[in-house]
Amino acid sequence: MYNFIVNPNSRCGRGQIIWRKLEEVLRTSGVEYQAFLTERPGDARIFASELTSGCRESNVIVAVGGDGTVNEILDGLSFCGSITLGYIPAGSGNDLARSLKLPRNPVRCLKKILQPKYYKLMDYGVLTYGEGEISHRRFIVSAGIGMDAAVCHNILFSKTRGLLHKLHIGRLAYLLVGIKQLALAKPSKGYILLDGVQKVEFNHVYFISAHIHPYEGGGFKFAPDASFEDGKLTVCMMNNRKKRKLIPVLACSLLGRKSSNTGIRFYTCEEIAVHMEHPMAVHADGESCFCQKDVQIRCISKKLRVIV
Numbered sequence: 001m002y003n004f005i006v007n008p009n010s011r012c013g014r015g016q017i018i019w020r021k022l023e024e025v026l027r028t029s030g031v032e033y034q035a036f037l038t039e040r041p042g043d044a045r046i047f048a049s050e051l052t053s054g055c056r057e058s059n060v061i062v063a064v065g066g067d068g069t070v071n072e073i074l075d076g077l078s079f080c081g082s083i084t085l086g087y088i089p090a091g092s093g094n095d096l097a098r099s100l101k102l103p104r105n106p107v108r109c110l111k112k113i114l115q116p117k118y119y120k121l122m123d124y125g126v127l128t129y130g131e132g133e134i135s136h137r138r139f140i141v142s143a144g145i146g147m148d149a150a151v152c153h154n155i156l157f158s159k160t161r162g163l164l165h166k167l168h169i170g171r172l173a174y175l176l177v178g179i180k181q182l183a184l185a186k187p188s189k190g191y192i193l194l195d196g197v198q199k200v201e202f203n204h205v206y207f208i209s210a211h212i213h214p215y216e217g218g219g220f221k222f223a224p225d226a227s228f229e230d231g232k233l234t235v236c237m238m239n240n241r242k243k244r245k246l247i248p249v250l251a252c253s254l255l256g257r258k259s260s261n262t263g264i265r266f267y268t269c270e271e272i273a274v275h276m277e278h279p280m281a282v283h284a285d286g287e288s289c290f291c292q293k294d295v296q297i298r299c300i301s302k303k304l305r306v307i308v
Contacts, residue, residue: 002033005047005073007065015065015090018106025107031114044069048076058082062113066091067141071285074124075138086113086307093218095141100308113307121302122228123212127284128296139284142216143297145274146207147185149281151177153288174218188280193273206238208274210297220253231301235267271298
């Protein structure tokens, strides 16, 4: 039995169009399946929880949507039995699909899932945040605090984003909002603690992101060396007193190149604690986790079985 969790509203309704094509293939192939269509944020998490809670049997869950849909599904999973995840990208950023080199054609993705040849045991991350009432949020691509999260927050509520997606230039939305947030961004003092041992203090940080996969924000390759199967986080810290020196770093990331600029530092660890002097935006796979001063991020090694 294949369980499809579908976000029909992803990429301004493109998810619905893709799902109709996939349903035609499923019906003609005689595959046994059931579909769960989301109507509002949080539905995918609920569906994933209901499908896996207390389940001791093998379970195949297929996400049809963007990185946010996969994030919700991951966040709702109960790892009681054997769970296999399939993914058919239908979002705007599709950073997970880019990292896994999945076909752009959704029907080809479906055929890979129905006739799987390769599986990967993939890492995922857990973001912990909040004062008083502590919250935990799983993520599959990246989590961050600062300017990159501010871009994600802005994108979630941008009216321009919808228009650009309809014109099939949704990636431009990330770039435009990124330029705006860079102009508005103010650096922060603070420190990071790597694996509870190595403390690194800083004075002019614009953002810190922890990666399972290399990309975020619709194709910005902030962590070129990130691997989803090494049990480690690749941490990217953008730190420079002069804001203009960050522009070449962002340009290299957009082009998929590793910057040699001094405005960016990389660390590798299993877990990281971040403290900022003042609250900054936080995200997990592009989904808002509000503004925080302190976050903790850790890697869960090879827990998720994925069809690739």
